[in-house]
Amino acid sequence: MSFLAKAALLAALMLAPLTAGASQIVARVSVATQTMHVYLDGQLRYEWPVSTAREGKYTPRGEWTPQWLSRWHRSSRYNNTPMPFAIFYDGDYAIHATEAISRLGRPASAGCVRLHPDNASLLFAMVQEQGMENMRVVVVD
Secondary structure, three states: OOHHHHHHHHHHHHHHHHHHOOOOEEEEEEOOOOEEEEEEOOEEEEEEEOEOEOOOOOOOOEEEOOOEEEEEEEOOOOOOOEEEEEEEEEOOEEEEEOOOHHHOOOOOEOOOEEEOHHHHHHHHHHHHHHOHHHEEEEEEO
């Protein structure tokens, strides 16, 4: 076995314990019902109200793995609006906390998925703990 192959095998064996215990997170957003269901290892753990895109705006549908996390993000597109606990999954689209709690449960955003700050904080911590590679964001009609 070559040195490179041995090094790769050793690295895989050393990393296996770190990834073997990671849980799979699925955040499933229903635009129709304005809800998010959060599954951990296939078991429903949370159901939360969300706000997706208001009239004239669009929340993309599909499945993604998060691209990056930002604890205290501010929008560069919408007047420096706070987007705490942001989980970016499709370019500029993210799941994040909102101060507009009274609007949760109905369309109100410019396209992102808004959550109550407590729920956004919890989901953000779950993704940090388990790793972005172990999360799927699913947005359906």
